[in-house]
Amino acid sequence: MQWFIPKSTARREVLVTQSLSEDGARLLLGSGDALFWQLIPWLPLFATELFAAGVMRNRGLARRVNPQALRSAVVWLGLVLAWHYL
Structure with a gap:
């Protein structure tokens, strides 16, 4: 499978996203009702x-994207989502 961003960057992005998501979930679950x-x-x-910052960041990534790999990733994502929701 061809990656449309370098594997090292993808791994780092996944680890950072997972870590921050878990921290946010712990914060919300651990806070009291009033603070929540x-x-x-x-x-x-x-x-x-975060969305606005992501748009600006993606402009930089778009310069390095392999269009065929991006189409392939979008097709796989569509198949996974269809399988999950059907």
């Missing part, structure tokens, strides 16, 4: 900032 409800309004703001 105080954090709720901030979550969409934080997600929007």
Whole structure:
């Protein structure tokens, strides 16, 4: 399988994403009910900032993308999602 980003970068991205997701889940699950409800309004703001930063970061990645590998990855993602939801 051809990667559209280097494997080392992909591994690092997956590990960072997994680590931050687990930390966020622990924070939300470990917080009390009152603190959880105080954090709720901030979550969409934080997600929007991450989305905007991701768009800017992806512009840099787009310069190095192998179009065939990207199409292949999109097809696999579609198949996985279809299998999961059907």
